[in-house]
Amino acid sequence: MERFTYLAVLLFIFVGSAWLEIALRTRVLRRWKRLLLSLAIPFTLFVIWDIWAIATGHWSIDPDRTVGIKMGGIIPIEELIFFVVVPLASILSLEAVRAVKGWPLGDEAPATAPASGADEDTR
């Protein structure tokens, strides 16, 4: 069971944030196109950093506490899941705060004349 340690923590992060989608109507998973666009760049950059850091010995990941699937022989699959689950939790948290408090975040529809190039969710 020890080898599921990291995976279990990732599951906790996912479950611990995904309930906001239902309870607070964050509508993040539902807006999956915008979500994927938002995750792509951080995922790529941080995975490259991670691969480089593992390869050069900045840090290492315990083989006994991961399931043992490594991408390219270097990066445990848990790390790839991490860079999806954690950014997702960040966005869910951001939208959860907005759902409860109503503070603007800068992407609200223009109140008066439509801004150039801005449109509703048809793209």
Added chain:
Amino acid sequence: MTYTQIGIAVVVAAIVADVFILRTRLVTRKGFWVSYAIVLFFQLLTNGVLTRLQVFRYSDSMIVGSQPDAGTPPFIGNGRIAYQPFEDLLMGFSLCLLTCALWIFWGRRGVQRTPMSGPPIWRTWAAQRRARTVASSSSVDSSGGTATTGTPSTDPGGSGHGQPPA
């Protein structure tokens, strides 16, 4: 470069991306900082578990603190906060800010700007209870009229932002 130096550089890069490249300026928004506080709490908790169990081990020469040869790292001290090197907090902040800034960036560009988040389901339940009370007492109350749609338009609690009128 050490993890410390890269961590600081990445924080600066994330702020530059937010303020100057994406122009989302989330670092000026109260909503972002409150949500980051929540993210930080859970990072200290979950990453604390992983670093205490030494699922992650760090090279002594790459962090301010050091990696114990045996036993657990200290809860606080030796460059660590909740068992994790403080450098991990730099990485966590950058990841959170960059992702959230991109989310807002795409929303501003009109990619699935709507449906907006909220209101929390308990506000809908409360509004429905009010509506039933109003209906059963057969009095005319405009505030209960639209409540069952889940988007009360004049809610002093602030849920009226949830969904712009179609």
